[in-house]
Amino acid sequence: MQHKALSLALAAAIVAGATGTALSAGPAQPKLIRADFSALGNDDGSNDRFIVKYRNGAAAQSDAAQLTRTLDSVASRTVLRAAGAAPRARHLRRLAASGAHLVRLSRKLDRVEAQNFMLAIAADPAVEYIVPDRLRQPTGVPNDPFYASHQWHYNHPVGGAGAQPAWDGGATGQGVVVAVLDTGVTEHPDLAGNLLPGYDFIVDHEVSGRATDGRVPGGADTGDWVAANACGAGTPARSSSWHGTHVSGTVAAVSNNGAGMAGVAFDARIVPVRVLGHCGGYDSDINDAIVWASGGHVEGVPDNEYPAEVINMSLGGNGACEVATQAAIDSAVARGTTIVVAAGNQNTDAISHTPANCQNVITVGSNGISGKRASYSNYGARIDIAAPGGGVNDGANQNQGYIWSTVNLGTTVPGQAGYGGMVGTSMAAPHVAGVAAIVQSALSTPKSPLELAALLKQTARPFPIAPDRPLGIGIVDAGSAVVVARAGGQPLTNGVPRTGLRGNAGEGFVYVFPVAAGTARLNVITYGGTGQVKLLAKNGSEPTTSSYEAISQRPGNNQTITINAPAAGAYYVKVLGAATFTGVSVKATSM
Incomplete structure (x- = not known):
């Protein structure tokens, strides 16, 4: 089990804010009304724009001048005039889809004034509806109070997991x-x-802590x-870790509820499976739990009604990957089912740590806020990708050294x-695991485990400097993964070439390269080999020789495209044969 020290310095200070927090039962179904006050601002004088829809055939629906005269008349009769003359209406435009009119008053109204105005407009039987035209804020940023102050690990530009762009694009694990x-x-x-x-798969009562053996x-x-020596001679006593609660919160803590913290895939659902108890957990229980969680049948246990697309296993021990595992x-x-596994915390080669050394899993090493390998993280060729795991001393303050999530404050039993x-x-x-859920939620057809693992690696963000030990291809990047997943096609990894391209005139290769907001420059090059190629790039769709954002078609294969301040999104890169070509490489780099 990869449990590390728990810092309760914050926990004691903020738990009072979480106590008694009620989860929302969901918004009530809106009533069909002709004057909707629900989006009005409070008494802040912020209401000056309204959307008004008149019935077809009404003079005000087809004549903007008549509309403004009608609204002016209503305003003069209903709006308080303490601030001077009654406001005048100005027609801004007609909305494309609904045919409703957007109008703006010459001054802002407070809530009472706006209600009086809207009620008077809605009293006209020719009016279908009137609603305020309100400013909406981005929904990607959770309103959980400790997200911004503590959860650097989601969006720090160097060491974070790049979750914000994915959230902004509506990918939340739903x-x-x-x-x-x-x-x-x-x-x-x-x-x-x-x-x-969920289910408790621990059979042995000494491990589960129950009075008798059996799963529940x-x-x-x-x-x-555990007490001292309980797990073997010389083993120390320790309090309960509440490890699974912390891990589950990172995957999918409820977000935008105005309380606590956020989860990576905050609209995903969690099936909790207990496999670790006092002194750890047995392979036999873990192996059965893997089968059950993924939708397979385990004798003596009711089938899982909610088979998982993703399994997270933040557990392990030394040794080879067992055949049964x-x-x-x-x-x-x-x-x-895609299986994500922790690499281990022994600062040694992960090849000696299981299940990190098993096949068909995504093995994850740990980086800190600086993007460096965390000093404890296992390493080696078996690591697929890195993600924020905390570095204790890596960062300007204590918050930046830890990964923050849900816990329990009990020392033995839950408190x-x-x-x-x-x-x-x-x-x-x-x-x-959370990023994997985000990607699957963004697609109408989910990716296979092999495809998903390849995508996460191919869209990883390069390490800011080469790690001191191999730690996979880079740091997981949710935003880039979602961009490429939605765009389809073969992804280009930042700074990593695709080699060995060959084809005939008119044949080509198309790749997708994710570009984050705020990128200063995008460089794409081809080089090597023989023959003649063209290089094209375009944001949002595949380029052609008649439709592209940039093109390079010098003699030979050494083509270069540079786009300064590229727009965020999916750049399609095409290597197109102008003649027969072989042995060509293509590489894209953003900075």
């Missing part, structure tokens, strides 16, 4: 189920709304504390819900 195989979960207001029925429904974490993993992958910081590859893995 409709995706993630199973968290861990210590289970405790009751928490920032988790309850996203939890599905629920997936609740009842604690994993590999078989369980392979069966889950065959059912379409009060709270928030706290942990470090470890256990914290890195759920970032990747």
Whole structure:
């Protein structure tokens, strides 16, 4: 188990703010009314724009001058004139889809004035409706109070997971189920709304803490504390970790509820599966849990009604990947489940840590806020990708050294819900599991585990400097992954060439390269080989020789495109044969 120290310095201070927080039951269905006051501002004098729809055939619907005269007349009769003359109306435009008119008054109205004005307009039987034209704010930024102050690990430009662009694009994990195989979960207001029925797969009562052997429904974490020497001679006593609660919060804590913190895929649902208890968890229980969580049948346990598209396993130990564990993993992958695994915290080669060394999993190493390898993180060729796991001393303040998420404040059995910081590859893995859920939610047809693993690696953000030990291809980047997933096609990884291209005149290769907002420059080059190619680039769609944003067609294969201040989004890059070509490479770099 990759559990690291828990910092409760924040937890004690903020838990009071979470106590008694009620989860919303969802918005009520709107009533069909002709004057909608629900979007009016408070008594702040902010209401001066209105959308008015007259019935077809009404003079004001077809004649803008008549419309403004009507509105002026109503305003003069209904709007208080303490501030001087009654406001005058100005027609701005007719809305394309509805045919309604957008009008603006010459001064802003407070809520009472706006209600009087709207009621008088709506009293006209020729009016279908009138609504205020309100400013809306971006919904991608969660309103959870400690998201901005503590959860650097989602969007820090160097060490974060790039979640914000994905959220802004509407990819939030909606409709995706993630199973968290861990210590289970405790009751928490920032988790309850996203939890599905889980299961406790621990059979041995000494590990589960129950009075008798056997598995039980629920997936609740009842604690994993141990006394000194309980797990072997010389092993220390320790309090309950509430590890699964922290991991689950990183994957999919309820967000935009005005409380606590956010999850990476905050609209995904979590199936909690308890496989770790006092002194750890047995492979046999973990292997059965992998099968069950992915929708397979396990004797003696009711089938999972919510098979997971993604499984997170922030657990492990030394040794080779057991045959039974590999078989369980392979069966889950065959059912379409992507499995994300923590690399381990021993600062050694992950090839000696299981299940990180198993096949058909995404093995995740840990970086800190600086983008460097965390000092504890396992490394090596078996690591696929890095993600924020915290670095303790990596950052300007304590907040930046930890990964912040949901916890419990009990020392043995569950106590009060709270928030706290942990470090470890256990914290890195759920970032990747959350990003996997985000990507799947953005697609009408989900990717296979193999395709999803390839996409996450190919869209990873390059390390700011080369890590001191191999840590995968780069740092997971949710925004880039979503851009490429939606665009389709073969992704180009930042700074990594595609080599060995060959074809005939008129034949070509098309790649997709994600460009983040604020990018200063995009460079694309082809080089090497023989023959003649053209290089084309375009934002948002595949370029052609008659439709492109940039083109390079010098003699030979050494083509270069540079786009300064490129627009954010998916750039399509095409290598097109002007004659037969072979052995050509293409590389894109953003900075």
